Amino acid sequence: MTLEELTAKYIRNSETVLEELSVIRDVGQVNREEVDSVIETARRYLEDAKYYRGRGKLETGLASVAYCEGLLDALRLLGVVKFSWPEGR
Secondary structure, eight states: OOHHHHHHHHHHHHHHHHHHOEEOOOBTTBOHHHHHHHHHHHHHHHHHHHHHHHTTOHHHHHHHHHHHHHHHHHHHHTTSEEOOOOTTO
16 A cells, blocks of 8 residues: 555545544543544644645655544543444554
8 A cells, every 4th residue: 555545544534533423421530622622633633634645745644644543542542432443444
């Protein structure tokens, strides 16, 4: 798989998750406002990834979408959001 294909795949997967995820509940010291802030940060990383990919800076685009995925996974591991990564991730 080329760097372009990999970046495109990660972007598609992250877009799908951000469209479909649901916030479950507040957990301990993590409230809804904080969860929403992290989700918004993930969205900004995704937009950065698209921006850099569109300018041919694939390494930076891939790094940006990887940050997005990391934030989403962290929220899921904390149990405050629910989603599944698309098949073939």
